[in-house]
Amino acid sequence: MVAETNESMVAGSSSENILEVRDLSVRFPIVEGPDVFAVRDFNLAVKPGEFVGLMGEPGCGKSTAAMSFLGLVRPPGVIETGQINFAGDDILKMDEETVRQMRGRDIGMIVQNPRYSLHPMMRVGDQIANVYRAHNDVGKREAWEHAVSMLRMVGINDPERRVKAYAHELSSGMAQRVLIAIALSSQPKLLIADEPTSGLDVTIQAQFLDQMWDSCRQASSAVVLVTQDLGIVANYCDRVVIMHEGTIVEDADVYTFFESPQHEYSRRILQLQREAQEAGDAVLGKIDRTAPPILEVKDMSKLFPIRGSESKVHAVEHADFELRPGECLGLVGESGSGKTTIGRCVLRLVEPTQGEIVFQERNIAEIRPNEFRKFRGDLQIVFQDPLDSLNPRWTVHQVLSEPLKLHTNLSPEEKEQRISELLNLVGLEPSMRFALPREMSAGRQQRASIARAIASNPDFIVLDEPTSALTPETTAEIIQLLMDLSAKLGIAYLFISHDLTTVKYICHRVVVLYLGQIVEVGTKDQVFNQPRHPYSRALLSSHLFPDTANRRVDREVRETLEGEIPSPITENLPKGCYLYGRCPSQVDKCRDLPQELTKLDDGRSVRCWRVAEGDLPDEPAAH
Amino acid sequence: MVWRFIAKRVAIALLQLIGISLVVFFLIRGLDADPVARIVGLNATEEAVKQATESLGLHEHQLQQLGNYLGIFSSSGKPGIVQGTLGESWVTGSSILEEVTRFLPITLELITYALIIAFLLAMPLGMSSGTRPGGAADRFTFVWGLFAGSQPEFWWGLMFVFVFFFVFQQAGWPSAPAPLGRLNPFLTAPESITGFIMIDSLLRGRFDVWIDAGKHLMLPVFTLVFVVSGPIVKMVRQNMLRVLRSDYILYARSAGLPRQKVARYALRAALAPAMTLTAIIYGFLLGGAVPVELIYSLGGIGEYSIRSILNLDFPAIQGTVLVIAMVSLVIYLAIDILHAFLDPRIAF
Incomplete structure (x- = not known):
């Protein structure tokens, strides 16, 4: 099936394709040991105006492949064999100056x-x-103007000032828009975007991808979008290409891909996400809403002083929320919304x-640090980066x-037994007992972190x-594990995330934060299916949910x-209102x-x- | 902003200088050594020792000695640092400030020329070794680094004297002058303006001196360049390798910038760390160029400080340390300002 798709693409008239890659191999010499082929026997064809999503797990060679479409490889790699035909001409056979002019x-x-x-x-x-x-043959001043x-075109306000800025003075969103300004300024026939939105907040990501989509459709540019995010692919791409160990293993249009994935890797990621969702729905409804809350936060604020200044960073303002035993409360918001501080x-x-x-009927905000220590066993945390939060010299x-x-107060034998039990609970093999963090995969490291928290x-x-x-x-595996643990042990979670897809799977209720303030609290169904606050909406x-049913690009x-x-x-x-200036309503x-x-x-x-007074219409969310 | 930064740094430097002079003052007095015996000799009478002790002011309490040195609450009535003098040498009896201003420029001239040449040499060499690892430039740098780094500079100095002076002279080839100072003894040095003999001779229009001084400086400068360029080249090479692998160079290439432009992007990023290293070496060489000064009998500040230490000439030791510290602090300040000018990420 895979080979067939590829062949039919390549067999078509070559002038029809804007990009045609044949039998590409990229080699990285390794000082000790055999050379590594990051890309091998890679075949791909892209039609003018087509949006192709290039997906694959980290290290599968997708970034290297994308870079090589320009005839470039990160040193010390070399393009070993193959053809890269752009509009019918092989880039690898052109002289340096011709390729140079084509780039950009x-x-x-x-x-x-x-x-x-x-x-x-x-x-x-x-x-x-x-x-x-x-x-372009222009003078310095003209180029500056x-x-x-260009900056004005990509929606950066005050471009006369920003044009004099340095990279570190821009936010990532703004820097990304500078790059899009550079890339789109010449209306290229082919745009290669390598994880262009990793590290951006969702609203900025949407702004950015919308802009890219619009400009490329206008100029009928083709796009190769390298990503790991099923949501981006589902919402923006026409075709999906899956890479595995340096070569293409699946090539399908986006609807077919989500309906019936062919390769083992694609099936696995899609299936894991579906399972996680089903499991999440099964857990829901088991929460006893009449039980007294296990944790109550009342009017909590956190202001950080700024050195040498009167003003303060308002990280959290007047937060109020509560958690019942066994409940999972999602805390969502963009970077700078105060969710981590809470x-x-x-x-x-x-x-x-x-x-x-208020925890176990005591106001733990006021007890002395010494006394607080005995609560620590009942209040635990799991951090974002598992490798950073495990001592690198300690075994599991x-x-x-x-x-x-x-x-x-367990005896030594009981402790050993408890450790075995913990390993079993989080799904770590007994052989991992004496492994060091760097000897484990990121997923196993996070499992060890979770085991430590539930110990x-x-x-x-x-x-x-x-x-x-x-x-x-x-991610899908860890979410599954967290839900299992909650069901087995009745632990309540405060789940902080900017990734709404995972929040949707695991949480019973959701708190939406904006600029340190809670703007909406409701059940998962309320917030996800019918958000009311303009910011939540x-x-x-x-x-971008990984679902092709209502693609963002198809919405009016x-x-x-x-x-x-x-x-x-x-x-x-x-x-x-803190949203004033950005709010559509x-x-x-x-x-x-x-x-x-x-x-x-x-x-x-x-x-x-306006919502409280019924001013704003109460309609279902667009997604 | 820049002026506030400089003012702050100068204020800190003053504090550092006060700290350094105090530490040196008490450290040398804590030495188990008797400067008086050194001056009057071993067979001196008790009377002579007492007289010498009193004339040096060593009979007084250490805090009073400090007061005399600083020129605050002085018991001797002589001026001190506060009055703008570093005192008189116990050995020669002349003003230390005068001696230091005579010897310091000799060292400064030597190491300034050496480091300018080393830097100008290291930049292109390091860049081409970084651009093509394993290429001709890279292999040359490697072999050079191996040679220059494996032997101390005095050994290389002696070797150069042996080859370029002795062997060349024996063979009847044009050879380097004898390693006996900065000038041919038959020439008189021009009256000092900057203390840099190459510059003074030009300013005074003495071209014969300029040529002769150049010949005499040639070998010592070459020796230093030979030895200190290694680390700078390696630094530039390492930076170049790192920069060439960076996202912004890859991006510049993917945007289709011409080759020279990409090279200029890379140079810009690789320049600053190399400059800092050069400045650090400069600070180190202020007192660390002694072997080269000695071999070529240049008589710089390093040589002067060694002599002062061996003579237990306390005021001279204190004076040299203070002046060398001052010059290093000025150099570091200058390089920080230059660095901030090159790299906008550094805020004052």
Whole structure:
């Protein structure tokens, strides 16, 4: 099936394809040991105007392949064999100067890590101007003015000032837009985008991909989009190409791919996601809503002072929420929304500025640190990066012994037994008992982290982006594990994540944060299917679910937010509603009217006076 | 912003200088050594020892000695540091400030020329070795680094004297002058303006001196260049390798920038660390160029400080340490400002 698809593509008239790669192999010489072929026997054809998603697990060679379409390889790699035909001509046979001229003019490139892809010591304007001058015979001043107009085109406000900025002075979203300005300025026939949105927040990601999609469709440019994100592929691509160990193993149009994936890898990632969803739905409804809450947070705020300044960073403002035993509460929001700070305040890893945290009927925000220590066993945390949060010199056995030593009175034999039990609970093989963190895969490391958190039999665990550093495949496995544990042990979770897909699987209720404020609290169904607050609506609409049923590019209205989240410093904060200036539903009154979190009839709470007064229509979300 | 940064750094430097002078002052007095015996000799009478001790002011309490040195609450009535003098040498009796200003420029001239040449040599060499690892430039750098790094500089200095002076002279080829100072004894040095003999001779229009001084400086400068270029070349090479693998160079290439432009992007990023290293070596060589100064009998500040230490000439030791520290601090400040100018990520 796979070979057939490839052949039929390649067999077609070659002038029909804008890009045609044949039998490409890229070799990386290794000093000790045999050379590595990052890409081998790679065949791909792209038609003009087509959006192709190039997917695969990390290390499968997809970035190397994408880079080689320009005839480039990261040193010390070399293109060993193959043809890269662009509009019928083999790039690898052209002389250096001809290829040089084609790069950036006919083939545009947008890369991962936008800020690292700009020279750190040069003004962005000069860099845009240099690229423009490399392909156009213009003077310095004209190129500089062109740079200003390019920045204006990609929606950067105050381009006259930004053009003089350096890469480190831009946010990643803005830097990414600078790159898109460079890449699209010459209306290339082919655009290669290598994980262009990794590290961006969902609303910015949606803004960016929409812009790319629109400009490319207008210029009928073809796009090769390298990604790991099923959501992006489902929502933007026409065709999906799966890479595995350096070669293409599946090539299908996007609808066929999601309906009936062929290769083992594709089936596995899609199936894991489906299973996780089903399991999540099964767990729901088991929560006893009449039971007293296990954790209650009342009017909690955290302000960080800024050195040498009167103003403060308002990380969290007046947070109120509660958790029942066995419940999973999702905390979602973009970077800078204060979700991580809330998680740390609850455990007093960061001291809250004000407010109460009631746990086991005690206000743990006020007890002395010494006394608080005995609560630590009942309040645990799992961090984002498993490798960073495990001592690199400790074996799994040592890692798990420590909480047992601190929080239990088990005898040595009982401890050994408990460790075996823990390994079994989190699905680690007994052979991993004496493994060091770096000897394990990221998924196993995270399992060890989770085992450490549950070792002391806690009632409550903060999960701080536990899956953000993992591949989609491992993410699905870890989510599954967390749900199993919650069902078996009755642990309540505070699940912090910017990834709404995982939140949707695992959480019973969801708290939406914006600029340190809770803007909406409701059940999963309420927030995901019928969000009320304008910010929740935009956030949900911007999120790309791995589902081809209602693709973002097919929607008539793509709800999104203007601009970027402001930094939460005292003088930056809006006087009235914090969303004022970005909100699609704002009226003049919102500017000066501070918003209160108001409980609605259906049980949820929303911080928007227009919603509370029934001003805004109550319609289902677009996705 | 820049001025506030400089003012702050100068203030810190002053504190550092005060700290350094105090530490040196008490450290040398804590030595188990008797400067008086060194001056009056072993067979001196008790009377002579007492007299010498009193004339050096060593009979007083250490804090009073410090006061005399600093020129605050002085009991001798002589001026101290605060009045802008470093005192008089116990051995020669002349002003230390005068001696230091005579010897310091000799060293400064030697190492300034050496490091400018080393830097100019290391940049292209390091860049081409970094661009083509394993290429001709890279192999040359490797062999050179092996030679220059495996033997101390005094050995190389002696070797160069042997080859370029002795062997060449024996063979009847044009050879380097004898390693006996900065000038042919038959020439008189021009009156000092900057203390740099090459510059002074030009300013005074003495071209004969300029040529002769150049010949005399040739070998010592070459020796230093030979030895210190190695680490700078390696630094540039390493940086170049790192920069060439960076995302922004790959991106610049993928955007179709011409070759020279990409090279300039890379140079820009590789320049700053190499400059910092050069400045650090400069600071080190202020006192560390002694072997070369000695071999070529240049009589620089390093040689002067060694002599002062051997003579237990306390005021001279204190003076040299203070002046060398001051010069290093100025150099570091200058390089920090230059660095911040090159790299916008550094905020004052």
